[in-house]
Amino acid sequence: MKIKILFFLNTAVFYFCLSAYAVSSEMKILSVQDAVNTALANNHDYKIAELKLKQADEKVKAVWGELFPVLESEAALTRQSAEKGFMSLSDGQVDIKLVQLKFGINPGIFYNSLQLSRKSYVASKEEVRRIRAETEFAVIKSYFSLILAEEMIALRKESIDLLKSNVKDVQNMYSTGSIPKFDLLQAKVQLNSQQPLLLESENNYRTALDLFNYILGSTETFKADLSILEKNIQKVSDEDINKKIEILTSAALKNRPELIQIEKNIQASQHKGNIYDSYYLWPTFSAGGYYGMTKSDPNSIDTGISGPFAPDFSQLSGDDQWQNNWQVRVAATYRWGSLFGADSNRSFSKEADLSVKQNQEELLKLKRLISINISSGYSKLITSGLTIASQKENVETAEEGVRIARESFRAGVIKNSELLTSEFALTSAKTGYINAINSYYTALAELKKETGLTDYSIIFEKVN
Template sequence: MNEKTGQVVIILLIVFSLQRGWAEETMNLSLDKAIEIALENNLNIKQAQETITIGEAKVGKVKSEWYPNLTLGLGSGCNEILNLPGESQTFEFLGQTYEIKPPLSFQWSNTLSLRLTQNIYTGGRLRGSSKGVRAEFEARRKGYEVVKNNLILQVKKAYWELARADLLVRLSGETVDHHRQILELAGLRLSQGTIAPIEVEQARVNLVNEEDNLIQTQNRRRELEDELKALLEIEFEAGIVPIDEPSSSASPRIDIDEAINNGLKRRVELLKLRKELQAGEGALMVARSGRYPHLALRASYNWAGSNKNYKDAWKDLKESSWEVGLSLSYSIFDGHLTKNKIKEAESNLKIAEYALLKKEKEIVKEIRNACSKLILSRRRIEKTGKNVDLAEENSRIARLQFKMGAITSNEVNNYQVVLSQARTKHIEALIDYEIARAELEWAMGETR
């Protein structure tokens, strides 16, 4: 064993020892379980849930304006009162002049009032506000669904990418085992004098190259595993082993037109934008309310009491006044404020309409692309599967020929390279199919 081979073996031992340590805390994870964990732990989901709570609060704030507003007012003050009448007198003491005023005392004056205000007509402001916040609340709920669906798609893609890495690590390990066997056979044939020493060295080089490829594949797997852990919000010390296998069964026929129709009906992004459009209509109603008078009912009832003693002043409270009336306000000139508010609301409404049309076109494009990728992946699975069968048979025959001395180790390696490439392409096709199916489900609004 040369120095380079020894270094590679040491690295492999370190990697395998780390893997054994991680295996103590591995999690066999299905795709459905991964999605469940993500929906429970992911911070983006929690943030989206809080936005729904904010929407509920805004609805409650607007609803409060429909109800009477009753307020209680308390007032308390201290007044100076004159006890004895008389004029001020002055006298001098030590060169200073002093003034004596009549004796004074203080009196407490307390008041109690109840005020009632009820909006009767606001020119459509309350109806517009109510319509706007309710639509905004529904848009927030749809926004939560958007975040949820996007997270599910991300988890699916990350899960299948990790499954792809697992399959490639397994394939790379099998290739390393193959090259070890070829190296052993080459050493045996060299001892028998049937091959030249250079063939043994070539087999050793091939083994080292595959061991290096295995290390790189394992590192890539760990990177993908960490990406999935970040989506699931779980500890990075725990290892994840995806247990779902990619499907190789034939997919049902895809009707692109039907898929597009379903997507335009189900995609929550469109539902969210439609609610935002309704919220814009409500904002326009609020802006236009500035053109109309506002009418409100106002009533108040007041009590007042006074006494030198603070507590007695409250006991002496007596009815002092009351009033009931209507309050009408109408803006004659506001510096074109209402006009500009209406102009702004109308432009925002048009922007919402354009955003809805734009998203519909994007969804059609996404569904078409997802359908094309799914169909292409299905064809690749069929073709690469046949290629794997042929490459496996060729590799089996080549190994038998090498054992009999009919071909060199380099020729065996060439067949093995072809087999590894065929298996890699088949794995790629299987995983690409699962990702394409997940993307199509997402594009059509079917996320689970």
């Protein structure tokens, strides 16, 4: 009685899972490349990186803009008072500078600022590549994890169908007295044990589906295209593995975005230090001038002399008429105070030097890590490729084994336990095959990310 109740409950769960799976089958199907494109279009980090790249480009333009002089106009009112001296000759004046030009440049500061902005731009460009590669890898990994989860559901359903057929055969043979009741109970237990596994596969599928669509960042819900499993995988050569790993590692050291970023950060820190050193290595050249008009507010000067012989001091104190004026000034300023260690620029320069050393250590650490990851990733790719071929043969062998075992059981040649063993072997072979395909595509995507390349061609090239 308990077995019947358990069988009924598991069957109810099974049909509930089937209904949920049917709903999922109505979702839109995406290819791998479409999934990558969708994720990139919706990825916030990728959008932020692109905006920062534009910002870095504007900083380069801003440095070039320092070569353009400042052009402006100015109007000023000056009021003053003094008992004696030159300032006592006037209560103030009105100045209008129609055109005023200002320009100043330190050659060392300008050059290193320009190089700093350029290195920062390249680093921002590599950041876009880095996020793109990580997004692509995350999409591919979740894509094939979703396929794996969906195939496990189909595999569990297939196992249940086989076990149901087995229970039916055992029931008929038990009714005729050909086998003991123990075999019937064993067959039912094996069938019931598959129901929780199906439920677990359904839960794994829903989790994988949620993660996949989270990475896509779309408001719609998509699922993977299972037809990719029908495609033949591209074989990876297992000849001269060490030489191949050296080639891939060399490519990674030239193309990996993170390495290029650190290298550019080192160069940027060097130029940043040179900027502060330029304060005492180079003078600052400046030029300026203006053209305008001035109107004074002169005070009368009492000399005690009147008449035609009274002296005219308007050349000194000015008059209340508008006068044209202009000025040109050229200068070179040397900031020798920066030669002293107490000057803040010396500390800023040392800080930049320390940043260079930090980045150099990061570079060495990352290079070693990349070498390890390349070696591990390529080995995984070779192993998964060989496993696919091996498991494919195992599936075919196990399917033939199940067919023979079923006929032998019906003929009374073997026991039911031996039939169940053959069915379990088939399930294990198919599970291994699906896992191998998942491992292959995941390892391939990871190896592409580690090398920093845009395609897979170098991975499949044969070593000469």
